Amino acid sequence: MAAVINSQPGRARMGFWNAQIYQLAQKSDSPFHPLNGTTDNSNLYYTGQPGTVYNQASGLGTTDFAKLAEDYK
Numbered sequence: 001m002a003a004v005i006n007s008q009p010g011r012a013r014m015g016f017w018n019a020q021i022y023q024l025a026q027k028s029d030s031p032f033h034p035l036n037g038t039t040d041n042s043n044l045y046y047t048g049q050p051g052t053v054y055n056q057a058s059g060l061g062t063t064d065f066a067k068l069a070e071d072y073k
Contacts, residue, residue: 005069014072024071025053025060031067032060 006013025032035058036050049055 001065005072008069017072020072031064031071034061
């Protein structure tokens with residue numbers, strides 16, 4: 001995904017982006033959609049916590065990559 005974002009015309013190259021991803025994940029209109037069900041967030045190794053932005057079972061969840069490319073600066 002970094003290569004796709006970098007290939008956009010007139011865009012500066014992305015650098016180390018982990019810190020900004022977690023900031024974007026906390027926004028109300030985040031490009032990330034957490035997989036935080038209220039009954040079972042288990043992946044057989046970790047049990048996630050409902051209502052959190054990040055959990056060990058599903059990470060940040062699924063990503064809307066078009067929105068991520070739009071939001072990432």
